[in-house]
Amino acid sequence: MNTNSNLYTVIYTTLVVVVVAAVLAFTATKLKPSQDANAKAETLRQMMSAAQIKPTDELYATRNAGILQLYADNIREAYTINLDGQKVGTLSTGRSDIGLVDNLKPQNKAIKDGGDATLPVYIFKNGVIVIPVYGAGLWGPVWGYIAFQPDGKTIAGAYFDHESETPGLGAKIKDEAWFREKFEGKQVAFGEEPAFNLSKNAEATGAANAVDAITGATMTSKGLNEALNIWFKAYGKHFQANVNAEEE
Amino acid sequence: MDKKLKETILNPILKGNPITVLILGICSSLAVTVQLKGALVMAISVTLVTGLSSLVCSLLRNGIPMRVRIIVQLVVVAMMVILVDQILKAGEGTYAIDKQLSVYIGLIITNCIVMGRIEAFALGNKPIPSLLDGLANGVGYGLILIIVAFFRELLGSGTLFGLRVLPAGYIPNNLVILPPFALILLGCIIWAHRAFDKDLQEK
Numbered sequence: 001m002n003t004n005s006n007l008y009t010v011i012y013t014t015l016v017v018v019v020v021a022a023v024l025a026f027t028a029t030k031l032k033p034s035q036d037a038n039a040k041a042e043t044l045r046q047m048m049s050a051a052q053i054k055p056t057d058e059l060y061a062t063r064n065a066g067i068l069q070l071y072a073d074n075i076r077e078a079y080t081i082n083l084d085g086q087k088v089g090t091l092s093t094g095r096s097d098i099g100l101v102d103n104l105k106p107q108n109k110a111i112k113d114g115g116d117a118t119l120p121v122y123i124f125k126n127g128v129i130v131i132p133v134y135g136a137g138l139w140g141p142v143w144g145y146i147a148f149q150p151d152g153k154t155i156a157g158a159y160f161d162h163e164s165e166t167p168g169l170g171a172k173i174k175d176e177a178w179f180r181e182k183f184e185g186k187q188v189a190f191g192e193e194p195a196f197n198l199s200k201n202a203e204a205t206g207a208a209n210a211v212d213a214i215t216g217a218t219m220t221s222k223g224l225n226e227a228l229n230i231w232f233k234a235y236g237k238h239f240q241a242n243v244n245a246e247e248e
Numbered sequence: 249m250d251k252k253l254k255e256t257i258l259n260p261i262l263k264g265n266p267i268t269v270l271i272l273g274i275c276s277s278l279a280v281t282v283q284l285k286g287a288l289v290m291a292i293s294v295t296l297v298t299g300l301s302s303l304v305c306s307l308l309r310n311g312i313p314m315r316v317r318i319i320v321q322l323v324v325v326a327m328m329v330i331l332v333d334q335i336l337k338a339g340e341g342t343y344a345i346d347k348q349l350s351v352y353i354g355l356i357i358t359n360c361i362v363m364g365r366i367e368a369f370a371l372g373n374k375p376i377p378s379l380l381d382g383l384a385n386g387v388g389y390g391l392i393l394i395i396v397a398f399f400r401e402l403l404g405s406g407t408l409f410g411l412r413v414l415p416a417g418y419i420p421n422n423l424v425i426l427p428p429f430a431l432i433l434l435g436c437i438i439w440a441h442r443a444f445d446k447d448l449q450e451k
Contacts, residue, residue, distance in 0.1 A: 009313040016320055020327045027331060031338040038343040064340055140350075164350045167282045168404065168425030216422075 050145040050159040085237030104134035111234045135227025138219035140164040158183040170220030195232035198225035260385040267392040272360040278430040287397035291390025302370040302382030
């Protein structure tokens with residue numbers, strides 16, 4: 001058979017592509033549930049690390065099922081708000097159908113465009129309130145979870161993650177415990193501009209909302225600072241109106 | 249085992265090592281060698297991809313239209329890479345490592361070793377030797393990756409497989425963490441390899 005004829009080439013390549021597409025579609029469908037479960041458990045680990053439910057190492061040593069249980073045991077309520085700070089929905093907290101807003105990219109866009117954002121608020125039984133932040137680092141997205149004390153402005157803990165920041169430099173936002181520990185006890189100035197200040201020599205100002213940027217990771221720090229401020233601003237109305245009022 | 253088959257397996261690991269002799273796959277060996285764990289997963293992934301892609305292409309070798317053979321090979325390799333990535337993402341234990349390796353798993357498709365072995369070997373040989381040749385090249389690549397990662401994790405973080413080895417007072421060397429150091433280290437390995445194996449020295 002002439003394997004170089006046009007007809008043969010077209011039929012052959014079509015067949016190869018169809019077979020490959022079928023194999024990939026099949027595996028993708030089969031593996032989707034476990035991939036989603038992994039992603040969900042990862043988000044819960046980061047949130048609970050920020051909320052100081054358990055030490056980060058311990059959370060990462062716990063399997064997915066244990067993480068879901070731990071979250072269900074510790075969460076008090078979870079709901080979503082819009083940019084005006086009004087509650088617009090509730091998120092399920094049951095162990096079998098934990099509700100999360102874990103796709104932060106569209107929310108980040110909605111915040112920037114002043115559109116229809118759905119922002120999650122997670123309140124744990126220890127009174128800690130956890131919110132996400134999301135923005136652009138040097139090479140890809142950076143995001144994190146910030147946990148507040150019941151007073152709604154003092155940071156109880158934080159956890160940051162990134163997609164592809166430089167190992168040893170920008171990746172320190174995730175790898176180095178000292179970086180996230182720096183945020184503990186800081187106070188976010190909701191309603192002010194800027195609400196938070198992550199920059200070079202910021203701590204020298206003595207301000208309660210200042211953390212030093214990471215040396216050698218200027219762009220990552222800058223991106224994270226922007227992420228923090230954009231999201232703190234988006235949550236500002238809610239925190240000023242509800243959380244502080246509840247406590248007083 | 250006959251001599252030719254033995255040669256197929258041993259050559260890529262020593263005399264024809266894809267990294268130190270053929271100088272292929274340099275990019276990823278600089279990128280994923282900061283930690284041993286990542287390097288090990290990368291080594292296993294590349295080994296599987298080269299092995300299985302060579303096997304499939306060898307099975308198809310008599311039917312592939314020569315004009316579009318590169319495209320067909322590319323489709324096969326891409327499929328293997330996506331499969332590996334999907335499986336890593338689905339495993340509870342491997343999810344975190346896949347996240348850490350991020351784009352580099354997907355970039356296995358651009359690793360010259362994979363296409364190189366298909367073009368140079370699989371298209372002209374039977375399936376079983378092709379599979380072994382692919383696997384052996386993956387092992388040869390992985391071996392160098394692990395050697396580089398060993399030094400980089402030890403000197404750059406003071407740990408091995410995430411466990412602290414050097415005393416807590418050790419100040420990690422930041423240069424070691426950056427890709428240029430991997431290139432320097434790779435140069436040293438190539439030097440040592442050539443000094444050891446006189447056949448590799450150029451006249």
